[in-house]
Amino acid sequence: MWSRFARQWDYQLMILPSLAFIIVFSYIPMWGVMVAFKEYNLFTGFNASRWVGLEHFRIFFESPEFWNIMRNTLAISLLKLLVGFPAPIILALMLNEVRNMAFKRIVQTVTYIPHFISWVVVSGLIFSMLAVDNGPVNDVMQKFSLIRDPINWLSIPEYFWGILVSVGVWKEVGFGSIVYLAAIASIDPALYEAAAMDGANRFKQIFLITIPSISPVIIIFLILGVGNILNAGFEDILLMTKNLSNGIVMPYAEVIDTYVYQMGIHNQRFSYATAAGLFKSVLSVILLFIANGIARRLGKASLW
DSSP, rough: OOHHHHHTTTHHHHHHHHHHHHHHIGGGGGGEEEEEEEEETTTTTEEEEEEHHHHHHHHHSSTTHHHHHHHHHHHHHIIIIITTTOOOOOHHHHTTTTTOHHHHHHHHHHHHHGGGSSSHHHHHHHHHOOOOOHHHHEEEEEEEESSSSSGGGGGGGGHHHHHHHHHHHHHHHHHHHHHHHHHHHHHHHHHHHHHHHHOOOOOHHHIIIHHHHHHHHHHHHHHHHHHHOOOOOOOOHHTTTTTOOOOTTTHHHHHHHHHHHIIIHHHIIIHHHHEEEEEEEEHHHHHHHHHHHHHHTTTTTOOO
């Protein structure tokens, strides 16, 4: 091992900055999770705070908001996974079939751009489009007689999940398709030529060649998606609810991440918020191991 390290010293030096970044910002802060097991006091300090064990976890599980928060977190995450996961795959498959390169580049650019737009700008755009007064969505629907009076879309709890997921897919679908387009580009063209000679049309080639060839990439991202299933979102929900001040939709919008922010920053219950966040992290790791184990047992691609 050390001889290989010596031969690759230049590559190892390139890795060192990333390794140092992970250690400083990911591993060293792990010591801070001890706050979840203490009654942390900002003035007495970390070491002098009283040890309470699993008390904050018990309070979190018994809180009246727990089941509502878990419902919202799982519902929003599953919707994002069911809708947002296949969307970039479908877009990549569609772009791969485009033969006009100029049109293909235009579509790629248009779909990539939203990823680089801040959620602050996106939320402002959504508020303007769905506004009751002079909002384009209400104006168009009224002109086509789909609705009689303007609708305050962001104040109707039943519509919040659909709006949130739709905006998230629009923002990330183009950027997410980059990996799948790269995987498709690595497929041997001879496979398509052989399939065409056997009479397979473009539609059959997608299902018989393209999708099976990129299936390892799809499975890897699916495993990561399952591991992140409790990450329902933070910035998008925070801004779409106007910094958690929209009390009408909060029963449908409150997720673990926003709850941790509310308890930790606004209410200054640092230990309680850390316990809630640690619960989400541990559960995410468990789901990641389960998804990876299932993929490995099925003989598919896996993370390890």
